[in-house]
Amino acid sequence: MGKLISDIEDRVKLIRDWLKEASDRQKSYADLKRKEIEYTVGDYVFLKYRSNPSNIVSVEEIEVGPNLTIEEELVQILDRDVKVLRKKSVPLVKVLWHNHDSEEATWEPKEAMR
Numbered sequence: 595m596g597k598l599i600s601d602i603e604d605r606v607k608l609i610r611d612w613l614k615e616a617s618d619r620q621k622s623y624a625d626l627k628r629k630e631i632e633y634t635v636g637d638y639v640f641l642k643y644r645s646n647p648s649n650i651v652s653v654e655e656i657e658v659g660p661n662l663t664i665e666e667e668l669v670q671i672l673d674r675d676v677k678v679l680r681k682k683s684v685p686l687v688k689v690l691w692h693n694h695d696s697e698e699a700t701w702e703p704k705e706a707m708r
Contacts, residue, residue: 603664610655620650636686668690672699 658664673688685704690696 599662606658606662671707672696674704675701 600678656664668689669692670690672690675686675688677684677686685699687704687707688699689702689707690699
């Protein structure tokens with residue numbers, strides 16, 4: 595079991611290194627001379643893009659626990675509801691998590707959010 599965890603930790607480190615390298619390359623490309631690029635196939639324009647430094651996405655480091663879990667942070671409660679079952683009612687809250695869009699908000703039991 596220890597070897598498996600060690601292997602997984604090595605892979606996570608390797609992936610972090612790859613993400614950092616990709617981010618560094620992206621930053622260096624943004625400083626190059628910007629010009630319009632156009633690719634054509636036959637009579638069809640297939641891609642037209644003008645480089646823009648605002649398109650660079652920063653990569654945040656993600657803290658991974660010793661058991662390879664990620665601790666999520668609650669940002670905001672977006673909605674409340676009650677799920678009615680046969681013999682009981684379950685109060686729910688729609689939760690917006692840190693590093694997620696509002697489309698990725700999840701319904702959680704109200705008791706679990708206390």
